Amino acid sequence: MPETMPGKPKPMIASRRIVAIFLAVACLAAALAFTLSYRLGLSSLDADLDQSLILTRRSIESEIERFRHLPEIAAEDARIRAALNAPAPSAIDAANRYLETVTGKSGAADLFLLDGDGTAIAASNWNTGQSFVGNNYAFRPYFRDAIATGKGRFYAIGVTTGKPGYFLSSRIGTGERTGVLAVKIDLKPLEETWKSARSATAIADRDGVIFLSGIDDWLYRPFTALDEGTLARLSEVRTYDGVDLAAARPLLDSPDRLSLPGPDNSALRGRVARIEADGWVVLSAAPTSPVLATAILWATGAALVAMAGTGFGLILHQRRQLVQLRLRQGALLEARVAERTRELAHEIDARRKTEADLRAAQETLVHTEKMAALGRMSAAIVHEMSQPLAAMEATLAAAELSTSEDRTTTRIGTARNLIRRMQRTTKHLKSFSRKEPNQLTLTDLNRVVDSALDLVAPRAKAVGVTPDFRPTNPAPMVMAGPVRLEQVCLNLLLNALDAVEHSEGGIVTIATDYGNGTARITVTDTGTGIAPDDLVRVTEPFFSTKISGEGLGLGLSISQAIVTEFGGRIDIHSDPGRGTTVSVVLPLAQSIAEVAE
Incomplete structure (x- = not known):
């Protein structure tokens, strides 16, 4: 300890010298800046005053000159x-x-x-x-x-x-x-x-x-x-x-x-x-106060700049001593960054694989729900197919026994109409059951609703309710997948028919309209409605309010996912005991660029 004591005053002397240098440089810079700024300010002020004098003198002379003669x-x-x-x-x-x-x-x-x-x-x-x-x-x-x-x-x-x-x-x-x-x-x-x-x-x-x-x-x-x-x-x-x-x-x-x-x-x-x-x-x-204030400001700034410059010189000396240490730290940091980058790359690959699996699972769920909807309609479809077949058999039998050529022609025509009815139903079922590619096309909402009504017709006939379609004209056009949008309409119609199945005088209404850059499909029923506690959960997967246990509880969840993919939303409003209104809101085709942005 005694050996280090004599060395202590040296840093103190050095610090006093640094402070003295700072003050001397600051005072000199402030004096020079103040003198120069004050002189320039007075010169500029005098020039402004001379210009004002010229204008004042001319205004006086012109005022007198008006009356001189x-x-x-x-x-x-x-x-x-x-x-x-x-x-x-x-x-x-x-x-x-x-x-x-x-x-x-x-x-x-x-x-x-x-x-x-x-x-x-x-x-x-x-x-x-x-x-x-x-x-x-x-x-x-x-x-x-x-x-x-x-x-x-x-x-x-x-x-x-x-x-x-x-x-x-x-x-x-x-x-x-x-x-x-x-x-x-x-x-x-x-x-x-x-x-x-x-x-x-x-x-x-x-x-x-x-x-x-x-x-x-x-x-x-x-x-x-x-x-x-x-x-x-x-x-x-x-x-x-x-x-x-x-x-x-x-x-x-x-x-x-x-x-x-x-x-x-x-x-x-x-x-x-x-x-x-x-x-x-x-x-x-x-x-002259603004000139004085400006000169003081310049003097203060010059003093600060001078002190900053002096300090910067001292900092450069210290910085050179820190460069080597920072270089070593930088090399270590780069090694850690490279290691973390590799870990992030692995995480990104794993996340992309997971997202691909989720998309595949979502497509499978959509198709599964579609087939489940077909299953729910199977009894009504069988009934719808059996009636035309029985009628066609009876009509053809009567045609064979008939001796009148005109009556035979009429009955054969009736049989052909029944066959066309079966073909149309079969066509809608085949189109609905296939997987649609993830591609958006220009879609007519009125045509989508017509196709969904054809598919749901057997179920509606079994319930005893005929949906009332109220299309708007001209038809609203949106960018969507027609089959997937048809699936959304079908799910909403089936839910509405289920809601009024046990209600006397039940009514199901579906309408299309557009305005303010959006198109809308609205399905309204007069069923029992949805309780407020259940209304916030109806779009959750596997949630269902049906006592019979029919379906998977995925209809509204999948419908919401499909509509969100098209840039839209599903609004649900229900009045318990009076009915439910479900609206599918999509951007009009001319506004799709704004939605994408």
């Missing part, structure tokens, strides 16, 4: 010029109604006419409580720019309506009668679209004040703090009338870093684009 076009109307040149009440009323109609047709928010002093003399909202008529807007840049250069454009909160809008203006008239026609465009639908899409998109004016935003917290906040001069200028022209810009908190901590606060205090990464005509800044932002 509306003031010039509306100014060409004679009613506008008449109201500007001679502002009589009738001319002003005509101009008001014209501007109201144009506004309704164009979709603009408002359309109004200013005289040379900046006072509104006609407006589309003349008939509302917030009418522009009579108000002076000379302080607005869109009026001053239009008077000075012929065109004006300005975004502001309306001092009359309190609603923000974008104003486009054009100078009209010449000489002393100069005025301005202005249109107000409502850009709020754009903002509502951004809000419904939960898009962090905004527009700021040239001073950096946001006036349209998909995030409510950003509205009317400057990007950075405004200086006193800018605040004074915005207050003079009443751009954001009613908003305290001096108290508004700047949106950005640093003008060089577009890191924005989201609606839930999440970090957003922003990108900007400019609309040169107005000096506006379009802002689009998106959260």
Whole structure:
């Protein structure tokens, strides 16, 4: 024991080195994967934001472009010029109604006419409580720019309506009668679209004040703090009338870093684009949390892969040591598998021989039951044969004694009919008694029932009951063995006749029909029925409810085996004291492919 003690720390030192290697490789791989994934994620996010900015800028420009020439076009109307040149009440009323109609047709928010002093003399909202008529807007840049250069454009909160809008203006008239026609465009639908899409998109004016935003917290906040001069200028022209810009908190901590606060205090990464005509800044932002989560996921995956790779290298070393042992185990296992394979081959051969013996025994039982059924009908067949023979003898004797040629011919014909009757019975017996090959053919169910009725006719006559056959038309066709199916019908008819033999007024009915891809032979009797306890056993071999002990108790068992071989089934329903119904259900010939599958 003391000799082995000094060697113990070596495995512990080795295991610590392995753990240190694992951690170092994992940390290095995680750092590289995180850095690369985060940079690629930000680059992809910026590309998406730039694409969004392009679409947003185009939508804004197209919305403004729709109304760019509306003031010039509306100014060409004679009613506008008449109201500007001679502002009589009738001319002003005509101009008001014209501007109201144009506004309704164009979709603009408002359309109004200013005289040379900046006072509104006609407006589309003349008939509302917030009418522009009579108000002076000379302080607005869109009026001053239009008077000075012929065109004006300005975004502001309306001092009359309190609603923000974008104003486009054009100078009209010449000489002393100069005025301005202005249109107000409502850009709020754009903002509502951004809000419904939960898009962090905004527009700021040239001073950096946001006036349209998909995030409510950003509205009317400057990007950075405004200086006193800018605040004074915005207050003079009443751009954001009613908003305290001096108290508004700047949106950005640093003008060089577009890191924005989201609606839930999440970090957003922003990108900007400019609309040169107005000096506006379009802002689009998106959260960086998905990029960070993806980078962490990649870092975790890289660490795991690195650790797995390191472990795989160690496993390969150990695996080489196990290869020889496994090869020896494999050789031993192959020897055992070969031995077991030989045993299974012997078992398979024995099972095939047993199955062949069982099939032969089953065919023998089927033939035995067939001959037993013939035996059960032998007395009635003898009676059926004796009557035609006796009648034929009497008829031929009378023919010899007769002197009339016509009467002799009639009696000889009667004798021939009786002989045909005997031949038909003999033919059915010979056909029924032979062994049928195991081959399925197209079989007519009506013809099968007719043949079975011919065979059972002597027994039915002895019982005193004539089976009522109700065939369906056209005849149902199935794939089966005609003789074996005839044996099934014969067994069911004999059972039905036995059931009504001692019943007064007994009725036996056999019918064929088809539907839902199946054909059916139904045998119904009004006999004593089958007790519920016996009903579950009637298809068992050698089980019989007949007190006389006739038969082997194999009829229904063999019939069920035959019908199952044809892909069908036997349904038995019995009402004790009222009768029994037995149905043979087989697939129609056109559905046999589905049954086989």
